[in-house]
Amino acid sequence: MSESTHRRTGSPATPKPDDAERRATAARIVGALIDALDATLSCRRSALELSVLTLASGGHLLLEDVPGIGKTTLARALARAIRGSVARIQFTPDMLPSDVTGVSIFNQQLQEFTFHRGPLFAQIVLADEINRANPKTQAAMLEAMEERRVTVDGTTYELPRPFIVIATQNPVEMEGTYPLPEAQLDRFMCRLSLGYPDQQTETRMLMAPSGRDPLASLKPVCSARDLAAITATAARIHVAPAVASYAVALLNATRTSTRTRLGASPRAGLALLAMSRMRALVNGQAAVYAGDVRAMAPHVLTHRVVFSDPSVASGPLERQQETLELILSDVPAPHRA
Missing domain, CATH: 3.40.50.300 (P-loop containing nucleotide triphosphate hydrolases)
Known part of the structure; x- marks a missing residue:
């Protein structure tokens, strides 16, 4: 009508x-x-x-x-x-x-x-x-x-x-x-x-109680x-050019570090921004900030990176995330983003 x-x-x-x-x-x-x-x-x-x-x-x-x-x-x-x-x-x-x-x-x-x-x-x-x-x-x-x-x-x-x-x-x-x-x-x-x-x-x-389905109460x-x-x-939440550039800088850090044999792919960047947008949405934001990207990076990128140290590559997820944190810590965040 x-x-x-x-x-x-x-x-x-x-x-x-x-x-x-x-x-x-x-x-x-x-x-x-x-x-x-x-x-x-x-x-x-x-x-x-x-x-x-x-x-x-x-x-x-x-x-x-x-x-x-x-x-x-x-x-x-x-x-x-x-x-x-x-x-x-x-x-x-x-x-x-x-x-x-x-x-x-x-x-x-x-x-x-x-x-x-x-x-x-x-x-x-x-x-x-x-x-x-x-x-x-x-x-x-x-x-x-x-x-x-x-x-x-x-x-x-x-x-x-x-x-x-x-x-x-x-x-x-x-x-x-x-x-x-x-x-x-x-x-x-x-x-x-x-x-x-x-x-x-x-x-x-x-x-x-034994034998109880733990999901019985889940609606x-x-x-x-x-x-x-x-x-x-x-997906419609705004991403400023400075924030997108910061995400790319994090990806490049995984590709150029001596701690890795294979860095994160461009597909990883898309996933990183998708998770950053969702975090921004849950926090009531109308735009993605650099802090959202940085917070999601270890969870999105760790399994997409091949580490140089065999003990890290075959080690637990926590150790791989610690190594990735060392790599990402060298990337400066943009101001006011």
């Missing part, structure tokens, strides 16, 4: 929400997601915040830690909180690409091949122990994570939107695993280590469609 029609009928036109309203609504939903997970799980709140920011930014998340920390539970909780279609894939060394993407089967009645979709055709894909997949299956995941589509028998199929992979891997048990190649690591927006819970939290967890906070709207709202 046009504005003139509204004037003739006397019914007021419904005003469209401005950018400030959209940002406030998006920030409220993201905050509610973090609070809901914090009330349910025995994880550090900082880890939960990073997980939610990654999903809200439209990125894939890699959870890496020792067994029994709750990686799979967190992945399930994230999927449940946004009420999206969920599929869980338990990766094994003998898994074929068709086990993930789907397969074409000949239909005797129709006398033609019919494509049966695999578990990748979900909005939230829980990829458990992804490093146990063989290189051929990992390649199939690579196309899905980057292109949001899969190709089977020469035909390309679009994946649902939003499409998010929440993957877990165990860095301790390496027997029967295939380390993720740099190209696939680069597809993950963030790599996160949960760490052990504090003593009080672990005590409370042990006192809970959905938003829909997958809401999440896509939040991603679009954050």
Whole structure:
């Protein structure tokens, strides 16, 4: 109905929400997601915040830690909180690409091949122990994570939107695993280590009734469609040229440092600004500041850098982040940005 029609009928036109309203609504939903997970799980709140920011930014998340920390539970909780279609894939060394993407089967009645979709055709894909997949299956995941589509028998199929992979891997048990190649690591927006819970939290967890589902009390906070709207709202947050230049300077530092053999890619810069925009949105800002970029850099860049020191390259995530911090500390932040 046009504005003139509204004037003739006397019914007021419904005003469209401005950018400030959209940002406030998006920030409220993201905050509610973090609070809901914090009330349910025995994880550090900082880890939960990073997980939610990654999903809200439209990125894939890699959870890496020792067994029994709750990686799979967190992945399930994230999927449940946004009420999206969920599929869980338990990766094994003998898994074929068709086990993930789907397969074409000949239909005797129709006398033609019919494509049966695999578990990748979900909005939230829980990829458990992804490093146990063989290189051929990992390649199939690579196309899905980057292109949001899969190709089977020469035909390309679009994946649902939003499409998010929440993957877990165990860095301790390496027997029967295939380390993720740099190209696939680069597809993950963030790599996160949960760490052990504090003593009080672990005590409370042990006192809970045995056999109880830890997610029984978790209610959905938003829909997958809401999440896509939040991603679009954050993408419109302003980035000044000085802040963008600062982000590029951080990337260049990883490429020129003697502490690295391979620096962060331009794709890493896009992911860095996406996470910085989301952080700005949650903090109620209309623009990204240099502090947002610097705060997100260790979480976005560490897994995209190959370190020169073998003990660092094969070491825990915390040590790699410490080394990256030394590299980034030499980059001066722009004034008033």
